[in-house]
Amino acid sequence: MAQTTQQQESRGRKLGRRRASGRGTIAPYLFLLPFFLIYATFLVYPVLAAFRLSFFESSGFGGDTFTGLDNYVRLAQDPRYLEALKNTTLYALASVFVLSPLALLVAVTIRSFVVPTAAFKSFYRIVFFLPFITSFVVIALMFNLVFNNDFGLLNNALSAVGLPTVDWLKNEQVSLLAIVMVGIWTFLGINALYFLTGLQNIPEEVIEAAAVDGANRLQTFWRITLPLLRPVILFVIVQATIFSYQLFEIPFLLTNGGPSDSTLTLAIYLYEVGFREFDRGYASAIGYSLAIIAIVLAAAQLLLARRFDR
Amino acid sequence: MDGAGIKMPLDTWDDVVAAGQELSNADRKMFALHDLAFGDHYMLSQSAGTAYFDGSGKYIGDNDKSVEAMQFLHDMVYKLDIAGIASVVASDNWYPPQYRAAFKAEKFFSLFGPPWHLSFLLTDVPDQSGKWTVQKLPSGLGDGLPTANFGGTGQCITTQSGDVDAAYDLVRIANLTTEGVVADFKARTAYPAYKPAYEDPALQQPQEYFGGQKIGQIYSELAGQLPTFNQSPVWGQATEALARDVVTPVMQDKEDARSTLTSLADTIASMKQ
Numbered sequence: 001m002a003q004t005t006q007q008q009e010s011r012g013r014k015l016g017r018r019r020a021s022g023r024g025t026i027a028p029y030l031f032l033l034p035f036f037l038i039y040a041t042f043l044v045y046p047v048l049a050a051f052r053l054s055f056f057e058s059s060g061f062g063g064d065t066f067t068g069l070d071n072y073v074r075l076a077q078d079p080r081y082l083e084a085l086k087n088t089t090l091y092a093l094a095s096v097f098v099l100s101p102l103a104l105l106v107a108v109t110i111r112s113f114v115v116p117t118a119a120f121k122s123f124y125r126i127v128f129f130l131p132f133i134t135s136f137v138v139i140a141l142m143f144n145l146v147f148n149n150d151f152g153l154l155n156n157a158l159s160a161v162g163l164p165t166v167d168w169l170k171n172e173q174v175s176l177l178a179i180v181m182v183g184i185w186t187f188l189g190i191n192a193l194y195f196l197t198g199l200q201n202i203p204e205e206v207i208e209a210a211a212v213d214g215a216n217r218l219q220t221f222w223r224i225t226l227p228l229l230r231p232v233i234l235f236v237i238v239q240a241t242i243f244s245y246q247l248f249e250i251p252f253l254l255t256n257g258g259p260s261d262s263t264l265t266l267a268i269y270l271y272e273v274g275f276r277e278f279d280r281g282y283a284s285a286i287g288y289s290l291a292i293i294a295i296v297l298a299a300a301q302l303l304l305a306r307r308f309d310r
Numbered sequence: 311m312d313g314a315g316i317k318m319p320l321d322t323w324d325d326v327v328a329a330g331q332e333l334s335n336a337d338r339k340m341f342a343l344h345d346l347a348f349g350d351h352y353m354l355s356q357s358a359g360t361a362y363f364d365g366s367g368k369y370i371g372d373n374d375k376s377v378e379a380m381q382f383l384h385d386m387v388y389k390l391d392i393a394g395i396a397s398v399v400a401s402d403n404w405y406p407p408q409y410r411a412a413f414k415a416e417k418f419f420s421l422f423g424p425p426w427h428l429s430f431l432l433t434d435v436p437d438q439s440g441k442w443t444v445q446k447l448p449s450g451l452g453d454g455l456p457t458a459n460f461g462g463t464g465q466c467i468t469t470q471s472g473d474v475d476a477a478y479d480l481v482r483i484a485n486l487t488t489e490g491v492v493a494d495f496k497a498r499t500a501y502p503a504y505k506p507a508y509e510d511p512a513l514q515q516p517q518e519y520f521g522g523q524k525i526g527q528i529y530s531e532l533a534g535q536l537p538t539f540n541q542s543p544v545w546g547q548a549t550e551a552l553a554r555d556v557v558t559p560v561m562q563d564k565e566d567a568r569s570t571l572t573s574l575a576d577t578i579a580s581m582k583q
Binding site: 059140144148149150169170171172253254255256257258259260261276277279 | 345346395397399400401403408412546547554555558559562582
């Protein structure tokens with residue numbers, strides 16, 4: 001009996017070691033398999049297939065014809081693509097130079113003495129975050145009413161203070177500005193939240209030390225807070241750039257890229273070419289150009305940040 | 311119209327302009343013209359006697375009649391002061407709720423459009439029942455044809471179809487039988503393109519909304535005079551470009567009709583067939 005117990009213990013220890021090392025069993029791989037299968041089927045395969053397709057003429061129901069770099073050459077000569085690139089870049093610039101500083105301002109304000117109690121701080125955090133979890137369709141419906149030329153909230157407010165009104169979604173001179181405004185409203189909260197997290201991670205002692213050394217609030221912000229926030233600033237700017245180049249839902253629902261292509265973005269143009277004109281090869285080239293632009297810009301920002309760190 | 315002593319129907323566009331100027335003011339216009347959709351120009355250019363493509367599929371939308379139609383649409387808003395810009399949105403650039411609400415609020419009191427367009431009056435503006443009448447398009451613009459086409463449904467059977475005969479039967483029954491097209495007319499007021507159905511009693515009934523007018527009879531009489539429709543492999547892209555590069559800038563008073571319709575030729579030429 002004693003021998004049997006010893007044998008069982010010994011076997012148990014061996015099994016435990018084997019389990020701990022993961023050797024000799026395929027169970028972990030089986031558990032991971034569904035993820036990798038889905039990942040390969042719905043991400044890796046489409047990405048590779050689209051890359052191949054970008055070198056082909058592929059439209060309608062016919063077969064594909066290899067055309068080399070023709071689709072990429074066509075990009076440089078396509079006025080609608082260039083217009084979409086310009087609009088998307090302007091939106092990305094607004095995200096980086098308007099949205100991100102505003103989000104930082106909101107974060108600093110919520111964290112500062114301006115918002116006195118913890119309850120108020122939580123309240124404002126939720127208020128600013130709510131637009132981010134609101135459906136884009138709901139946002140579009142709401143801003144269609146806000147921007148309406150005849151009875152919209154914005155034009156009523158403008159005329160109430162004696163300013164001229166404008167047809168925000170149908171005037172090509174201001175339609176992109178309207179999209180930027182909706183973008184700021186939607187994404188301000190999530191970006192402020194990133195900054196808030198960064199601010200919370202700055203040690204209080206450093207701020208106190210600065211105060212002891214005689215730094216006022218502004219000096220502390222410029223010399224202490226901002227430098228210590230650099231990793232978060234970098235993250236916010238990189239993700240704002242990447243997501244800006246993928247902008248689709250808001251302009252698609254509000255203006256459908258118009259009027260006269262004034263709010264056409266790369267993602268909307270890709271959709272039009274791929275799913276309305278069924279020019280799949282060219283749409284794939286547009287998609288890859290979009291990915292390359294986002295990667296290059298993100299890499300440039302990271303390199304720039306590294307240079308600043310030195 | 312009755313109150314102002316305006317006699318219906320209006321025979322010429324001059325009569326239309328005179329009536330419009332008599333009844334339009336700062337809050338109320340005769341027409342709500344579209345600046346994001348090509349339909350208004352499409353209809354008026356046909357009435358003027360032209361089309362976007364010729365029989366061989368070549369773009370001809372930059373001819374004098376087409377320019378005249380576009381210019382007239384522009385002038386109705388900015389010179390003659392009888393039309394306003396329709397309140398539309400990107401997701402529905404023809405007759406969204408705002409557009410319908412404007413008619414309900416009597417901001418506009420006339421329209422030109424196809425049968426399916428009129429259907430919104432019955433559903434969204436029921437209190438104006440009996441006040442509307444239907445007439446042929448006035449003369450005086452180009453050739454002055456009394457009717458035009460706008461819309462239509464195209465159906466095709468792909469070579470991949472598992473049963474081409476069964477698919478064709480479905481298309482035939484829905485489109486090429488009186489029973490099929492009358493069912494569609496009843497369901498969504500789409501006037502049939504199938505001529506043998508024109509005499510069907512369902513299309514000859516007096517319509518209470520239109521003051522007892524037999525509007526089906528009017529359509530039947532005009533249907534034979536519909537201008538020929540010339541298709542193009544780039545029809546969809548071309549008409550989107552027309553709305554984007556011609557209608558929007560012209561109807562927003564930013565560019566002129568002739569130059570935009572002329573430069574559209576290059577845009578259409580560059581489209582993949």
